[in-house]
Amino acid sequence: MATDPDPGDGAESVDSLDMGRRGEESGPTIEFYGGRGMSAFPLVFFIVWAVVQSGLLRIGDTTGLVAGMLVGLILGMLFVRGSWQGYANTVGGLVWAASVADIGASLFPAITFILAGLLATGIGTGYGTTVAFTTLFFPAGILLGASPVLMFGAILSGAVFGDNLAPVSDTTIVSAVTQQADIGGVVASRFKYAIVAAILAFAGYVVAGGAMPGLDISGQQQQIFLENSRPLGLVHLVSMFAVIGTAVAGRHIVEAISWGIIVAFVANVALGLASVAEMVVFRAPPDLAIAESLSWLPFVTLAESQDAVGVGGSLYSGAEGFFPLIVLVLLIVAGAQITINGGGFAAIQDWLLTSVATSVRRSELTMVLGTAIVNAMITINTAAEIAIAPYIARLGERFNINGYRRANILDANTAALGYIFPWSGGVLVGYAVIQDLPNRFEWFTQSMVVNPVEVVPFVFHGWLLVTVFIIAALTGFGREYTVDRESEEVARV
Amino acid sequence: MSLLEEFRYGWSFRSSRPEFERGQELSAFVTGYDGGDAIVRIGDTTLRIPDAPSGLLDRRVRLRVTDFDGTEHDGEAEYVETVGEGAF
Numbered sequence: 210m211a212t213d214p215d216p217g218d219g220a221e222s223v224d225s226l227d228m229g230r231r232g233e234e235s236g237p238t239i240e241f242y243g244g245r246g247m248s249a250f251p252l253v254f255f256i257v258w259a260v261v262q263s264g265l266l267r268i269g270d271t272t273g274l275v276a277g278m279l280v281g282l283i284l285g286m287l288f289v290r291g292s293w294q295g296y297a298n299t300v301g302g303l304v305w306a307a308s309v310a311d312i313g314a315s316l317f318p319a320i321t322f323i324l325a326g327l328l329a330t331g332i333g334t335g336y337g338t339t340v341a342f343t344t345l346f347f348p349a350g351i352l353l354g355a356s357p358v359l360m361f362g363a364i365l366s367g368a369v370f371g372d373n374l375a376p377v378s379d380t381t382i383v384s385a386v387t388q389q390a391d392i393g394g395v396v397a398s399r400f401k402y403a404i405v406a407a408i409l410a411f412a413g414y415v416v417a418g419g420a421m422p423g424l425d426i427s428g429q430q431q432q433i434f435l436e437n438s439r440p441l442g443l444v445h446l447v448s449m450f451a452v453i454g455t456a457v458a459g460r461h462i463v464e465a466i467s468w469g470i471i472v473a474f475v476a477n478v479a480l481g482l483a484s485v486a487e488m489v490v491f492r493a494p495p496d497l498a499i500a501e502s503l504s505w506l507p508f509v510t511l512a513e514s515q516d517a518v519g520v521g522g523s524l525y526s527g528a529e530g531f532f533p534l535i536v537l538v539l540l541i542v543a544g545a546q547i548t549i550n551g552g553g554f555a556a557i558q559d560w561l562l563t564s565v566a567t568s569v570r571r572s573e574l575t576m577v578l579g580t581a582i583v584n585a586m587i588t589i590n591t592a593a594e595i596a597i598a599p600y601i602a603r604l605g606e607r608f609n610i611n612g613y614r615r616a617n618i619l620d621a622n623t624a625a626l627g628y629i630f631p632w633s634g635g636v637l638v639g640y641a642v643i644q645d646l647p648n649r650f651e652w653f654t655q656s657m658v659v660n661p662v663e664v665v666p667f668v669f670h671g672w673l674l675v676t677v678f679i680i681a682a683l684t685g686f687g688r689e690y691t692v693d694r695e696s697e698e699v700a701r702v
Numbered sequence: 703m704s705l706l707e708e709f710r711y712g713w714s715f716r717s718s719r720p721e722f723e724r725g726q727e728l729s730a731f732v733t734g735y736d737g738g739d740a741i742v743r744i745g746d747t748t749l750r751i752p753d754a755p756s757g758l759l760d761r762r763v764r765l766r767v768t769d770f771d772g773t774e775h776d777g778e779a780e781y782v783e784t785v786g787e788g789a790f
Contacts, residue, residue, distance in 0.1 A: 389789045397708035549790065569718045569745040602789035606731045606760060609744040612789075688716035690744050691762070692728045694703075 241288045250288060254281035262520065266493040266500050266509070273520025275528045276489065283467040314354030314423050319414035321346055321355075322363040322370075322670065326407065329371020332469075333378040335628060336638050339368045343642040348650055351657055354423040361639060361659045362667025363414050365628040368635055369671045372590075373624035374403050377469070379591045380627075384620035387598035388605070390612035390696040395620075398613040401687055402621060406677045410670035417667070426652055470524075486510060489522040541595050549599065558603050569608045573618065573682035576601050580622035581675055588634045590627030594619060611689035612696050621678055625671040631661035718745045719775040726767045729785055732758040740781070747775045754781040762786035 241247035258277030262268050321342070329338035342364040350360040372378050376396050385395040477483040485507035492512040493500030503509045512518045548554045566572035580597050587593035598619060605615040628635035640661050646653045666672075681687050703711070722728070732754070733743040740754035742765065751765060762785050770777035 387789060394708060397705070398712055400709050401713055554790075599790040603760070606788050607733045607743065608746075609730045609733065609742070685716040685718060686714075687712045688718075688745075689712055690716075690720060691730050692720070692744055694711075695729065 243288060247288045248285075251278070251281040251285035254284060262491060265503070266491050267497055268491060268493060268518055268520060270519045272525060272529045272532075273491075276520060276522075276525045279524065279528055280489070283470055286464060286467050314350075315418040316415065317350045317353055317355040318359040318363040318418045319411055321350060321360060322366050322407075322411060322414050325364050325367020326370035326670075327367075329368050329378075330375045331371075333371070333375040333381075335368030335372035335378070335624065335635055338371055339364055339628075339635055339639040340642055342367070343639045347643060348646055348653060351424060351653075352426050354425070355418065356421040356423045357657050357659050358663050358667055359414065359417055359421050361643065361664045362669065364639060365635060365664065365668045366410055366414075366670035369624050369628045369668065369674065370403060370407055372627065372635075373621050373674065374399060378624075380594055380620050380623050383591060383594050383598065384616040384623070387595070388602055388612040388616040388619065390616045394696055395613055395616045398687075398689075399617040399621065402617060402674065402677050402681065406670055406673035409673050413669040413673075417669075424657065483523075487522060489524045490520070492517055492519055492521060494518050541592050545596060545599060554599060558600065561600070561604060562607060566604050566607075569610070569688075570683060570685075572604050572608045573610065573688070574679065576604055576615070576618045577622055577675070577678045577682050580619055581626050584623050584626035585630055585633075588632055588637070590623050590634060593627075594623040597623075606691075609691045611691050611693060614687065614689045617687075618678060618682075621674050625674040629665055629668045629671045631665070636661045636664065716745075719747045720745050721747070721772050721775070722749070722767045722770050722777060724767055724770060727764060727782070728767065728779070729762060729764050731760060731762050731788060733760075735759065742779065747777075749777050749779045751779050751781050758784065760788040762788070 241250075255274070255278045258281065259274055262270070262273050262277065325338055325342050325346070328341065329335050332338065343361070347357075347360050347364060351357055372380050374396060375381055376392050381395065382392060384390075385392045388395075474488060477488065478485060489508050491509050493503075493509060494515060495511045495513065500509065500511060504511055508522075545554075561575060566575045579600060580594075583597045584590050584593045587596070601615050601619045605612075605618075627633050630636065640659070643658050647655055647658070728742075728744075728749075730742050730744055730749075732740045732751075734741040735756075736750070738752070740751040740758050742749040742751065742763075749765070749767065754763075758781075764782040764785050765779040766782055767777055767779045
């Protein structure tokens, strides 16, 4: 088969880099409405935030300052001229939609898989999707008569689908950046593997849903539950699709995420789904006079005691939640760098290249199984992905396997194996929520709690995604070489 | 490449031994050295660059195919320029 290299893409990439350099020489590379001074907006906003938080309201909370800088950067983007390289009640809306559509118990796990997959693809976090769906969709499915273990498996499968495909997913970003590929191209090129596995997984949940009986729970409890589900939550799906669309269209990932936050914020406030204070709030000392006079503002409240003083809200907890992961990632990167500089990386790589990965098929199979094994052993899948990424890059480059293909092998097996085994982070966050359900619902008994060991065979999409990649490595399905096309400029985060 | 083309790209089974034509220009990683020759392995196809400078291992180079044997899936190429480096 003759290969037709596409020098056009490569030339485009070089051009865009040159334009960046020319821009540095001739003037500002970003133009703002209101002139050059507006480029200081994010920093000025941050200073004002810091003065209000620390000076006026006397709240000494560093994470609150992180939230302030985050908001400053997002708002600053709105003043950029030209083209802008530019979520939580949703589940309640989905339960309402499912009940309106009158989905029966046997189809409920299959529909749960699709909806969880859509949500995870939109918000980019499989863990968040697992928590949201096990909180509300899992008990809803059990009330409708679906099998508990199948429901949990379907939720985890949806999380795998989203973690794998979402442009704003941490595993997607790590896979693209470490393999020198752009995020939009990576998402588009992995669609073929994800959809093949997802169609088979959907069929699996339809068949298993019919074969596996659920539990019999009184109709009155079902009625109470469904009456508490609201259709308004569905508006957040619009913001999800906006995030997916902008990222796949090649816009910078930071811009796409910023748009998601803005749309969610506006929709929450406009439709009354969440108050401003639920998203960001300054809890000032109760005896501070200026705080009392500012307490009319929707984001300022007086703390009940000195211990409760601080900054809060979803924007704050969102930023705070990432700190342990950031520290962990930095330490793993340090460890990987020491291994590279100390020669350990070269030793393992040489052994793999001379003894295991001796042909392109064996090399791809090594990449698939190596990523799968490391992810099956390490609880946090992003950390496992970062640790294995240098090996995937080198094994692939030695056979001139394209960066898109390498990123797809790396991410699919990372996402899949992070939600299957009882010690996997994704399974544990879902299990933690399910364990608490007997405290939240009278009808939910301890016997309905799914043991993490039981769910292992029912994460259909996870198993099928790994299988698709083993078959793809053996048959060459979707294989691309570096000579076929070059990645567009990498959106480095 | 349009968005639709990006989604449709790669729905096929790709050979482990890609073939090239004389005169074709490629951008690929140098994957090894054999004697004084640089080796560019693309899948299980091998291209040899006799005149390549040293120190190109794991660097991405532009090369021009000068000879290719479709039966053995190997050939020769000439070095044009270095265009990039590996990821790690």
